Amino acid sequence: MGIGGCIVLFALGAIMAFATDWHVNGVNLHLVGWILMAAGLLGLITYVNVFRRRRLVRSVESDEPVEERRYYE
Known part of the structure; x- marks a missing residue:
């Protein structure tokens, strides 16, 4: 779940908690x-x-010097 999914969950929860006055038997929509x-x-x-x-992690790995070795026969 990315940032968009988290924002959608939060927005849907806010709508259910603050902007609805529905009543469902056995379910407290405000708590949901x-x-x-x-x-x-x-x-x-x-x-x-x-x-x-x-x-x-990427920035630490990219700051390390790269050693190049060449082998000649």
């Missing part, structure tokens, strides 16, 4: 909205942390 918002936020935080680590 809060859960979707939390899942979207958690996914976004996880995605950003993973992306930052990948970026740091």
Whole structure:
């Protein structure tokens, strides 16, 4: 799930939690909205942390000098 999916989850949760007045038997839509918002936020935080680590690893690897060896017979 990328950034777009996380934002969609968060937005859908916010709509369900704050902008609806529907009533479904056995389901609390406001609580479902809060859960979707939390899942979207958690996914976004996880995605950003993973992306930052990948970026740091690439920059560390690219800063190392490259040694070239040639063998002649």
